[in-house]
Amino acid sequence: MIQVSNLSKKFDSFCAVNNISFSVQPGEVLGFLGPNGAGKSTTMKILTGFLSPSAGEVSVMGHNVLKNPIAAQREIGYLPEGAPSYEDMSVISSLQFIGKARGFFGKELKQRIDSVVSKVELESVLLKRVETLSKGFRRRLGIAQALLHDPKVLILDEPTDGLDPNQKHQVRELIRNLSQDKTVIVSTHILEEVSAVCSRAMILAKGEIVFDGTPSELAAKSDFHNAVTIRLAKHSEVVIAALKKLPSVKSVSVGSDDQITVFSKDGQSILAEVNQVLQRGGCLLDELHVEVGRLDDVFRKVTLDDTMKATLNETKEQA
Amino acid sequence: MGSVKVILNRELASYFATPVAYIFIIIFLVLSGIFTFYLGHFFERAQADLSSFFNFIPWLYLVLVPAVAMRLWSEERRSGTIELLMTLPISTGKIVLAKFLAAWLFIGLALLLTFPIWLSVNYLGEPDNGVILAGYIGAWFMSGGFLAIGSCLSATTKNQIIAFILTLVVCFLMIVSGFPIVQDVLSGWAPLWLVDGFANLSFLTHFDAISRGVIDLRDFVYFLVLIAAWLYATVLVIDMKKAD
Incomplete structure (x- = not known):
């Protein structure tokens, strides 16, 4: 469960996130869409307690992220943008480090590592140093460390970026199969991913929410809908x-x-x-x-066109 | 404190996972040997003490400790792992402390490895080993001071070179503030308390006292307060500018 109210983040004069509010329920997989610089990553960084917002409130599983970040961070599994990990460590020792830092030791640590390693199929590279890994394996290591403590809330910043089609498919399956009580936010550039994985899609542009609905509602906005x-x-x-x-x-x-x-x-x-x-x-x-509707067509329409935003607000008010 | 230990262990392991640790230790040992035996005229002095070693160690640390400190935070920033680290359920303070302690222990290890110099002086004469022990402890505390400064300055930038130079400059000022040259500049016009204050701020004033075997608690308190203050500043800097 994630609740965001009136969240804003300004970097000097640039407003990365402009007064957005939304909430995500357990069982929902929310897809964050938007052009580069729309505020997706910034929002995720605030949700995970890495950045503090200029204004607004964020709560994760009932914990106020600003006032009690540690409690919130215990509930969150986070894959940062670009899946950073310590280059000079081996895959297994990276996972051990994250596990220990989250308070798992001995048998439990080993079980948890074994379980995520088989989930994301890292067995073949366990002893390799991270700096020698391919992009796909790095991303999977990042996902593994996010899943290690079986978090209730998962925040994944571009989890399939840099993966080949098979790996993409695999990661999508993984996200879809996560148990039903988890709250998941995934950001992506890839539009078909939204219909493949998400139960809800949200488009951000210039720090504002310009669309919030199911993937099929999104598709229905397309000129191609029912064409x-x-x-x-x-x-x-x-x-x-x-x-x-x-x-x-x-x-x-x-x-x-x-x-x-x-x-x-x-x-x-x-x-x-x-x-x-x-x-x-x-x-x-x-x-x-x-045609069901072409998502890239809607995406362009929604993120480029300001009049679209006006009509969207109208329909919101009517509803 | 379990999480401090976990991060500390990771940090220490990462020193030895790359050639950084070995190169640092070798250079430290070689330079301390050269300083002690050639520049310090260890043999010519024919005195059974290690003052020729301890006289040079602040200058050795001035160059080498910033080299260890520069990667503390700059590297995390550059590689983006700071985001991984800071979103773990561990407070910034603990992370700062753990990283500092790891580096401090590492420098302490390098210092311990200078023991052949201690063996030589004991072989050649009968030194006051109490004074030598005090010198070692003093040197370690002083390295902690340098390191805490470096930790804070490294947190301000993702560029390790900038971190290195900034730290070197600030540490240099911390050394020379007790020197006659600074004192002369001040003593003409500044009130006495300010002149004394500057002298007291100097690493050398306190380190010299300890390494001469004068164990005054205040000298240790000086270093501990200095370390605590700069580490606190590190926490503030990181919380303030995590993103950029």
């Missing part, structure tokens, strides 16, 4: 014209490879109507599918 993409066996201007005339269709675009995308008005479902037109025209299809 129908088709490829005709034979190009037909008549059909395209007919599609354009449909009342629920906003626009039709024809791609270079004859791919036709029919955009829906207000994101309503248009498959049935499009299908009727195609059947009436007697078209043979090479391809047809309904």
